[in-house]
Amino acid sequence: MSDLVIVESPHKAKTVKRYLGSDYEVVASMGHLRDLPKSKLGVDIDHSFEPQYINIKDKESLIKEIKKKAKAADHVYLAGDPDREGEAISWHLAQLLGLDMNDKNRVAFNEITASGIKAGMENPRTIDLNLVNAQQARRILDRIVGYKLSPFLWRKIRRGLSAGRVQSVAVKMICDREEEIRAFKSTEYWSIDAKLHTKGSKKTFSAKLTTVDGEKVELADKEQTDAILARLENADYVVDKIKKSVHKKSPAAPFTTSTLQQEASRRLGFQGRRTMKAAQELYEGLDIKGMGATGLITYMRTDSLRISDEARAAAYNFIRDKYGDKYIPDTPKKYKSKGNAQDAHEAIRPTHPELTPDEVKESGVTNDQYKLYKLIWERFIASQMSNCIMDTVSVDILANGCMFKTTGYSVKFDGFTVLYEETKDNDDEKKNVLPPLEKGEKLRLKELKGNQHFTQPPARYTEASLVKAFEETGIGRPSTYVSTITTIISRSYIERDGKQLKPTALGETVNSLMSDHFGKLVDVGFTANMETNLDKIENGKKGWVKTLDEFYKDFDSELSVAEEAMDGKRVKVPDEETDQVCELCGKPMVIKIGRFGKFLACSGFPECTNTKRIVTETGADCPYCGKKVLLKKSKKGKKYYGCEDNPTCGFMTWDIPTEHKCPDCGSSLFQKGGKNGKLVCHKVGCGYEKDLSDEG
Structure with missing residues (x-):
């Protein structure tokens, strides 16, 4: 006989089994085994919002198998993920298996390592019903909104539409931003910029005009700019003031779910779903050379910045061996989490700080797993390193009553930047490197230009900036960010334009109707307050039934008023x-x-x-039959190129079609291997190739 441990996924089961050994059998529930029925509301609103859970249809054989193993086991441990969802899955399992709710059978692993699993197994507890109730309240809230509002949208716009509690707010945020962009009126303004150098040096630096005769300059048009440029003709440029200081730059905190998604988007170009898939795999465990199945990062759904003393000590050991003692700060780096953060887990960090990304790569992990591990590992190690110390200088340069300013810096001690620096949305700003300057020194002018500018509208949200907005406004929680964005895109309310997110005509129509009749539901403050109430349920400070009752009274009233106001009316989606x-x-x-x-x-x-159907033509001709080559997408959403006459023709390629023609056969050429690759001809029997380096 042995003990049974039930986790959520096969990957996690394999890793946990390796650490627990032969005395334990480990099985995966494959997520939830019970849920609300799809065919009806499944919530008894009149009787304390009692949920009517049923076994998920395609899980029946798995449920039977788990019941059989549980019956034969000496003891059953429920090891779902350490969050609300994992707690709810554990509770449903306990219900299905008839386990004693007072039994300490719930174990949680913050990291899938020997120490993490040992800590979990040595500290079993009863199922936390507050966590379960918080998850249950969210599930029922979303079910009520979805099943009550969707039929309203069917009648007023068209069938097949659906509404969601958090998703509707996300759509409104994107639509509101689009309205700001449309309403924006660009304003002209000018600047005057000088390129200067010292005597005996040809290396220039830039300075910007800031004041004229002591007054701040604001140039509205070319006429004003030309007047000052005329004044500066033949003027002497003299160093008027030099201010030197030392600036300390601190490393960024370790990752939370939100910051991981933002940085992976900016640095790696990953969408949130891709980031979280790779993070889940790193958490659950991969086969590492010399270690076997090993969990590589701590739990990836967290908004805490806390780090364990053991992890900090391991980071210090690595930093000391690799860079030396001066890269270890005098006092440990500690980062303060946001006020509404759940502190049950640590920040996202490597479970084995001594395990470098290169060592992980050698174990044959996927490219995504390697890239994300490298990002998490570098961010964590850097977060525990010394500050970067920079000597900065600010210089005022006077020319005929016109003051120019410039700033520059030099790195005195690189500190954490030797390993990692956080990217920013405006990272394309270049730093000014200044030569040694002295007060009263006369400078030489190489170029003086008036530059025309126009104020820019606010930028559309990207996935990274939308996640940041969710976090700042309190919309959703780390575990819901990806699913929210994925849902509104799959419903065709929002679409991608490169990295930007913009509303579709359908999305704007639905948002307009929702804003007109369900103002509270799509209000950011109201939704954020609901998240706070769910947190209070989790902490045992508020009842879940009372929370649902307070919400439903207002919602039901809004729905009745909307039905009456829209009686007999329909809204057309503009083409x-x-x-x-x-x-x-x-x-x-x-x-x-x-x-x-x-x-x-x-x-x-x-x-x-x-x-x-909408097709995207590439301008290239099919090398097999001569018809058009179209941009297509696989079932997984990956772009490829194929003949418009598929499946009759059968031509497809991942190589990018170009406007170039083959000099041998006249067929369209395709670009293989990126900008440093080559042009190839796919005409059967031709074989023409040309390295792109030949183009210079």
Whole structure:
């Protein structure tokens, strides 16, 4: 006989089994085994919001297998992930298996390592019903909103639409930003910039005009700018004031879920879903050379910045061996979490700080796993290192009553920057390196220019900046950020434009209707307050039934008023115009959004019912049959290129079509291997290739 440990995934099961040994059997529940039914609301609103859970249909055989193993085991341990969702899964398992709710059978692993698993198994506890109730309250809230609002949207806009509590707020944030951009009126302004150098040196540095005769300068047009440029003709440029100081730059804190998603987006170009998939795999365990199945990072859903003393000591050992004692700070670096942070877990950090990214790479992990581990490892090690110390200098330069300012710096001690620096959205700003200067020194002017500028509208949200906004406003929690963004994109309310997120016509129509009739539901402050209430449930400071009751009274009232106000009315989603013409009737084709995304339809509907799928032409011809090569997407969303006549033709490639033609056969050439790769011809029997380096 042996003890049974139930975790959530097979990867985690494999790693935990390696540490626990033969006295334990470890199985995976594959996530939730019970949930609310899909076919109906599944919540008895009139009787304390009692949920009507059922076994998930395709999990029946798994439930039977787990029940059989639990019956044969001496003891059952529930080892779901250490968060609300994991606690709820453990509670559902206890219900299914008929376990005693007073039994200490719940174990949690903050990290899947020998010490992390040992700590969890040595400290079993009862299931935390406050955590379960917080998850249950969120699930029921979202179910009520989704199942009550969706039919309203079907009747007022079109069938197949759906609404979500947090998702609706996210859509509103993106739509509001789009309105700001449309309403923005650009204003002209000018600056005057000088390029100067010292006597005997040709290396220039930049300085910007700031004041004229002691007054702050604000140049609105070319006329004002030209007047000052005329005044500066033949002027002497003299160093008027030099201010030197020492600046200490501190390292960024270790990652939370939010900052990990933001930095992975900026630095690696990862979408949130890709980041969290790789992070989950790193947490659950990978086969590492000489170590076996090993969890490489701590739990990845956290908003805490706390670090254990053991982890800090391990980081110090690595820093001391690699860089020396001067890279260890005099006092330990400690970072303060936000006020609403849950401190149950540490920040995201490597479980084995001594295990470098290169060593992990040698074990044959995937590229995504390696890149994300490297990011997490470098961020954590750097967070425990000494500050970077910079000598900074600020210089005032006077020319005929016009003051120019410039600043520069030099690194006195690199500190943590020897390993890692956080990227910023405006990281393209270049630092000014200044030569040695003295007060009263006369400088030489190389160039003086008036530069025209225009104020810019606020930027659209990217996935990284939207996650940052979620965190700052208290919308959602670390575990919900990715699913929220994924949902609103899959519903065609929002679409990607490069890295930017912009609303579709459908999204703006739904948002307008929601804003008009459900103002409280899409209000950022109201939604953030609901998150606070869920936290209070988790902490045992508020009842989950009372929270739901307070919400439902207002929501039900809003819904009744909206139904009455919209009685007999429907809202049309505006069509997106195109330059394509219907080949059947000659009228313009428009873009519509259906249940399965965008498609082309004739504007003459219902007289003309012609529809077509939207294709993206590349300008290249198929090397097999001569027809058009189109941009396509695989089932997993990966871009590739294929003939428009598929499956008859069969041509497809990952190589990028170009405008170049093969000098041997005249077929379109494709770019292989990025900008340093080569141009290749895919015509059967041709074989032409040309290195891009040949183009210089």
